[in-house]
């Protein structure tokens with residue numbers, strides 16, 4: 001942070017950096033896994049930074065949390081058991097808890113400091129931990145899935161940071177295989193899948209691994225998040241062999257008018273059925289790589 005500005009400089013997006021004006025640094029720490037900073041920005045509310053990379057801002061977190069949750073959960077008729085890998089800020093839990101059909105929400109976050117910092121500085125995200133259906137595990141998602149019983153979950157949401165750092169293994173084939181094993185037939189997984197502007201090679205590798213592992217559908221969707229590098233971020237949506245899932249046609253309609261959205265968590269700010277379908281439309285340079293058979 002210099003002369004009142006934070007710049008997100010990283011080897012993962014060489015030659016470019018998004019900057020936010022800093023009003024006040026609220027927390028600085030080092031966990032067993034990463035450096036953790038929280039600051040009050042001038043224009044995006046509070047900001048969570050892990051190892052110099054922006055993870056969450058109060059102003060635009062809705063776009064990411066709502067899309068990573070509702071793209072998978074609106075694609076299956078009756079989600080009951082959901083697993084969140086990562087997501088220690090609690091935002092995804094807040095969104096999953098909107099579904100009355102869900103009876104079990106397991107979460108496995110490797111870094112306890114992320115949970116503690118979220119509870120102290122991001123109450124609108126950490127509200128997700130208050131739901132009685134939530135079971136919090138602090139530990140490595142890879143190990144958690146190895147111990148999970150086969151065919152347990154209807155949906156797995158992998159809300160990870162980027163592949164350089166503690167989340168590296170969550171982008172590799174063995175992890176996808178353990179996710180597939182923990183899902184029921186026709187179960188779905190949604191993972192944080194980087195930027196089509198910055199990481200087409202990473203996305204190509206992820207798509208290739210997913211096509212080998214998931215014998216149902218394999219799709220890629222994307223959304224706008226102004227404070228993520230290049231202003232966009234994508235998601236891998238995959239289903240295991242079993243009852244067909246068409247991610248592009250949500251079977252479950254939630255939008256600002258339905259009950260689920262006017263819970264104590266406040267209304268949906270970003271997701272709606274139109275945005276759901278539109279998010280699978282890709283520019284040609286990405287379509288060519290992602291749809292390649």
Ligand SMILES: NCCCCCc1nc2ccccc2[nH]1
Pocket residue numbers: 053054055056086087088089114159160161162192228229233
């Ligand atoms: N460069 C894009 C980063 C995307 C980060 C998404 C994200 N942000 C998180 C914060 C806490 C725990 C899990 C998280 N996953």
